[in-house]
Amino acid sequence: MHKSSAWPLALVYAGLIVYASLFPFTGWRDQGVMPWFFLAAPLPKYWTGFDVVANLLGYMPLGFFLVLSALRTGRARFALRLGLTTASLLSLLMESLQVYLPNRVPSNLDLMLNMAGGALGAVSAWSLEKLGVLQRWSRFRAQWFVADARGGLVLLALWPLALLFPTSIPLGLGQVFERLHAKLVDMLAGTPFLDWLPLPEPQVQALWPAVEWLCVVLGLLIPCLLGFCIIRQVSRRAWFLLWVCFFAVWASALSAALSVGPEHAWAWLSAPVKAALMSALVLAVLLLWVPRRASAALALLALGVHLSLLNQTSVNPYFEQTLFLWEQGRFIRFHGLVQWLGWLWPFAALVYLLSLLWDKESQN
Numbered sequence: 001m002h003k004s005s006a007w008p009l010a011l012v013y014a015g016l017i018v019y020a021s022l023f024p025f026t027g028w029r030d031q032g033v034m035p036w037f038f039l040a041a042p043l044p045k046y047w048t049g050f051d052v053v054a055n056l057l058g059y060m061p062l063g064f065f066l067v068l069s070a071l072r073t074g075r076a077r078f079a080l081r082l083g084l085t086t087a088s089l090l091s092l093l094m095e096s097l098q099v100y101l102p103n104r105v106p107s108n109l110d111l112m113l114n115m116a117g118g119a120l121g122a123v124s125a126w127s128l129e130k131l132g133v134l135q136r137w138s139r140f141r142a143q144w145f146v147a148d149a150r151g152g153l154v155l156l157a158l159w160p161l162a163l164l165f166p167t168s169i170p171l172g173l174g175q176v177f178e179r180l181h182a183k184l185v186d187m188l189a190g191t192p193f194l195d196w197l198p199l200p201e202p203q204v205q206a207l208w209p210a211v212e213w214l215c216v217v218l219g220l221l222i223p224c225l226l227g228f229c230i231i232r233q234v235s236r237r238a239w240f241l242l243w244v245c246f247f248a249v250w251a252s253a254l255s256a257a258l259s260v261g262p263e264h265a266w267a268w269l270s271a272p273v274k275a276a277l278m279s280a281l282v283l284a285v286l287l288l289w290v291p292r293r294a295s296a297a298l299a300l301l302a303l304g305v306h307l308s309l310l311n312q313t314s315v316n317p318y319f320e321q322t323l324f325l326w327e328q329g330r331f332i333r334f335h336g337l338v339q340w341l342g343w344l345w346p347f348a349a350l351v352y353l354l355s356l357l358w359d360k361e362s363q364n
Helices: 006-022 049-058 060-072 076-100 108-130 133-144 150-163 177-188 192-196 209-228 234-260 271-286 292-310 317-326 329-358
Strands: none
Touching: 006 060, 006 076, 006 150, 006 329, 049 060, 049 108, 060 076, 060 108, 060 133, 076 108, 108 133, 150 209, 150 234, 150 329, 209 234, 209 271, 209 292, 209 329, 234 271, 292 329
């Protein structure tokens, strides 16, 4: 038995499913019916291919990570039952709670698709274990990463998914100040506590081109340094660097395609952004030989500067319109899965890096 990064990934994904299923969390009301009435209702007459795929694939990672975590921690006897039962019960709970939300419609078809997705994910993990694929991954992990790399691996696995949420600046995760302030104003409206809330600083404005360039550079450099914290060998760090660049470009292009259409998938990749990405790549190559603890310190510094710069700029109206598109219609589930990742990933990385620097065993 040993620690597995699948456990935290399963917990994070379950939390995202809860958010996606109950968003926007407003207008709760009692309709005078049992919360599980939809189980005996006829199958919906109208559905789209997107709904089927979203509900089926949405629960596959949950079933996969639950079974994987059980297998990797010596609980193989209960692995399949854990994945199937947990995914099914979570889906039943979410559909039942949607009865009390005016903007959500519980569906027995959604429940069946969620259960099927969870079962597919669970069986996939079980099959990979039986085929020996997971053992090969364990050997690969032992060769590439330090012994206690679980937190870093979880963060790196979630980073491309976090990039799918639209950002006002490419790779600019963690721009939360303006929205957080607006949410607090709404929550405190009509109370004396509103007077205690500080007003936004007048200097919050669009970033200068040089500062925007720096934000893109830091946005790519941060995951590179995070990986250097858990990878010792320089040659493997170089391969990891290439994969980070690939996922950064791929995820940003996919986000643009989902937001404004496939024909605009590369609109974000302007000449200044290309220059910033190349600069970040050069800097990352120069840092390949930096020790793990120094990498953590540099990543922590880069995160602090990055978050400070991003949260000193206002969100422009065009970006607000993009967010509105994500928060409506068919993106409502996908929006819930990645919005909080895009907001909170940098702060989770901040906590992880602080823990590395605090741990005396990560000196080398």
